[in-house]
Amino acid sequence: MKLQPQIGAEGSAQWLARVATQSLIAEVRLSPKPGLVDSRGNGAHQDLTLDLMERSAHSLSPTFHALALQSWQRPADIALRQLVGRLGRAGEAQMMAATGGVNTHRGAIWALGLLVAAAAMHGCEGSSAEIAASAAKLACLPDSAAPKVFSKGLLATRRYSVPGAREEAQLGFPHIMRLALPQLRRSRAQGAAEQQARLDALMAIMTSLSDTCVLSRAGLEGLEAMQHGARSVLVAGGTATVEGRAALAWLDAQMLAFNASPGGAADLLAATLLLDRIACDNATITPLPQHSHF
Numbered sequence: 001m002k003l004q005p006q007i008g009a010e011g012s013a014q015w016l017a018r019v020a021t022q023s024l025i026a027e028v029r030l031s032p033k034p035g036l037v038d039s040r041g042n043g044a045h046q047d048l049t050l051d052l053m054e055r056s057a058h059s060l061s062p063t064f065h066a067l068a069l070q071s072w073q074r075p076a077d078i079a080l081r082q083l084v085g086r087l088g089r090a091g092e093a094q095m096m097a098a099t100g101g102v103n104t105h106r107g108a109i110w111a112l113g114l115l116v117a118a119a120a121m122h123g124c125e126g127s128s129a130e131i132a133a134s135a136a137k138l139a140c141l142p143d144s145a146a147p148k149v150f151s152k153g154l155l156a157t158r159r160y161s162v163p164g165a166r167e168e169a170q171l172g173f174p175h176i177m178r179l180a181l182p183q184l185r186r187s188r189a190q191g192a193a194e195q196q197a198r199l200d201a202l203m204a205i206m207t208s209l210s211d212t213c214v215l216s217r218a219g220l221e222g223l224e225a226m227q228h229g230a231r232s233v234l235v236a237g238g239t240a241t242v243e244g245r246a247a248l249a250w251l252d253a254q255m256l257a258f259n260a261s262p263g264g265a266a267d268l269l270a271a272t273l274l275l276d277r278i279a280c281d282n283a284t285i286t287p288l289p290q291h292s293h294f
Contacts, residue, residue: 012124013068019277020064020112024057024105027270030198032248034206034229035255036266044217044261047102056105059098063091063109064116071117076134080117081141088113089147107153107165107267112274114138114169119278128181128279132172139169153212153264160220162210165264173271179204180272183234192240199239199248201272205265206230213263214255222258226265229254 007015028050031038037048066087074080088109095105118134119126126134157164168175183204187197207230214222229251236243255261 007124009069009072009120012120013065013072016068016116016119016124016278017061017065020116020274021057021061023112023270023273023277024060024108025054026198026273027266028053028057030195030202030269032252033199033202033266034226034248034252035258035261036263037261044256044259048104052099052102053104056095056099059094060091060105060109063087063094063113066091067113067117068120071120073123074121076121076137076141078141080121081138082143082145084113084117084138085143085146105267106151107264108270110165111169111173111267111271115173115271115274115278124278128275129177131275131279132177136170136172139166152216156212156215157210160210160215162212162215164210164212165267168268173268175205175209175268176272176275179207180268181275184272184276187238187240190238190240192238196239198269198273200234202265202269203230203233203238203248205268205272206262207234209262209265209268211262211264214258214260218258218260222255222260225254225258226251226260226262 028037029039031040033043035044037043037045037050037053039050042049067084070083070087071080091109091113092106095109096103114135115131117138118131121134122130153164156162157167163171180201184197184201187200188194192200206226208227211223211226214226218225229247233239233244233247233251236247238244239248
C-alpha cells in the first residue's frame with residue numbers, strides 16, 4: 001500500500017525522517033526497561049540521561065532525511081552502500097557534537113539508517129519483509145571507506161564468537177522480523193496497552209539476542225541472565241499481567257546488579273517501531289501514541 005498518494009521523494013523523506021526520530025524517542029521514553037535509560041532514570045548508565053538521548057534523536061533527523069532522499073527508488077548496489085555509509089558517519093559526527101562526545105545512538109544509526117534507506121528504495125511501497133530484505137542486501141555490500149576501528153561491540157563479538165549488529169542486519173533483522181514485530185502485534189491483539197506491547201516486543205528481542213552491550217559489561221553470565229529474565233516475562237504472560245511485571249522488575253534488578261544495559265536490544269526495538277510504522281502492509285498512518293506508565 002502506498003504511503004500517501006503523490007507525496008513524492010521529498011515528502012516521503014521528510015515523513016521517514018520524522019518517524020525514525022519519533023521511534024528513537026518512543027524507545028527511550030518507554031518504561032520500565034531493564035537497565036536502560038527511560039522516563040524513570042538512567043538505568044545502568046552514568047553518562048546517559050533521557051534529555052541527552054532525546055537531544056541525540058533529534059540531531060539525527062537530517063541524517064535520516066538525507067538517507068531517504070538519496071536512496072529514493074534506487075537499487076542496492078555498491079554506490080548506494082558507500083553513500084549510505086558516508087551519510088551514516090556524518091550523522092554519527094552530528095550526534096557526537098550534539099551529545100558532547102557521548103555515544104548515544106551509534107548502533108541505532110546503523111539499524112534505522114539501513115531501514116530508512118531500504119524503505120525509500122521501495123518508494124515507501126514495500127512490505128516489512130521487503131524492506132528488511134533490501135536493508136540486508138545493502139548491509140552485505142562492501143564499504144571501502146568504512147574506518148577500520150574496533151568498537152566495544154565488535155570486540156565483544158570476536159571475544160565471545162557471537163553475531164553482532166552487522167550480522168543482524170545482513171541476515172535481514174531476524175530479531176525484528178521473527179520475534180519483535182510478531183510479539184508487538186500479538187500483544188496488541190490480546191488487549192495489551194501500547195506500552196505493554198512494546199515492552200513485550202523488547203522482551204522478545206532479549207530472549208535470544210547476543211547483546212554486545214551486555215557482553216561488554218557483564219560477560220556471558222550477564223547475557224544469560226538477560227535472556228533468561230526476558231523469557232520469564234513472556235512465559236508469565238507478558239507485561240500486561242501482574243506476574244509478567246514482577247518478572248520484569250526482577251530482570252531490571254538483575255541488569256542493575258550486573259551494571260549491564262541491553263543497548264543492542266533497545267536499538268532493535270526502535271527499529272521495530274520504525275518498521276511497524278513504515279511497513280506498507282498497514283492500511284493507515286497514525287501518530288505514535290504517547291508513552292504512559294503502568
